[in-house]
Amino acid sequence: MKDDVLKIENQLCFPLYAASKEIIRKYKPFLDKYDLTYTQYIVMLVLWEHDSINVKTLGEKLFLDSGTLTPLLKKLETKKYINKVKLEKDTRNVIVSLTKEGKDLKSKCTNIPLEMGKCINLSKEEAKVLYSLLYKVLKEK
């Protein structure tokens, strides 16, 4: 009777995994314009809010570790969107901040959430419910 617990359509994680990838794939045409990947884009989102932040805090906000962020930040530096400097008071900390180009990019990206909204087949209410359920999943840790 419990044979179907392993059916893929009975897993909650699978549609989560698949939907996440599918939506990220839909970002691509919008982000390609600015030579950004999705992960680079969410780093920029955080920087547009904070302007300057250390790698650890950035990682906590995005659920990413230095193994992912170190090379990614190097790429954003090469693209001239960010700068990296060591904190004088404690040189273990690397502070990431926006260049002028990085700041200027923000206004060009304001249409992306709207465009993406059109790509997602959910009503405003459904999106809200989905949003809070996902945060409930995330908050438990």
Added chain:
Amino acid sequence: MKDDVLKIENQLCFPLYAASKEIIRKYKPFLDKYDLTYTQYIVMLVLWEHDSINVKTLGEKLFLDSGTLTPLLKKLETKKYINKVKLEKDTRNVIVSLTKEGKDLKSKCTNIPLEMGKCINLSKEEAKVLYSLLYKVLKEK
């Protein structure tokens, strides 16, 4: 006024992306026992249902392409969980099937969905709502 559309907490995609990764990370201790990654596990889920399937169909079910599946299937073959043979009628098709070990693994994994259920901080009803919203996102394509 529309300045906050780019705030990370106003994005729907971000919690989707983060929750997906967090849940997959929670699978790790359960899957490590059988030397499986999450992606290898979902391939096994499909094979436990179908026993034999070609790479293309497998990819369609899992939203994965041959670039991901080819090396992954090689690893599952090395672990002796699957076999790969070319379809005689049309040798472009590679048919993946379970070995005895691969079949036997199924019964050992039946506890995983239950254990994972305990790790996710949602009621049965919430999980159901989340599930259908995610499939709604996926179905639109």
Added chain:
DNA sequence: TAAAAATAAATTGTATACAATTTATCTAGG
């Protein structure tokens, strides 16, 4: 205050992901 513990990034190693291309094979139309 000097060694031990803690902390933050960076590095290393393994495993995805996926776009784009290539290779091998098959199918259909002339």
Added chain:
DNA sequence: CCTAGATAAATTGTATACAATTTATTTTTA
């Protein structure tokens, strides 16, 4: 029947992810 187009995997190249370790620095404590 024979070639142009279609199809399925495999390959190539780039970019994450993340566990585990290492390096450099700072803080704690005996």
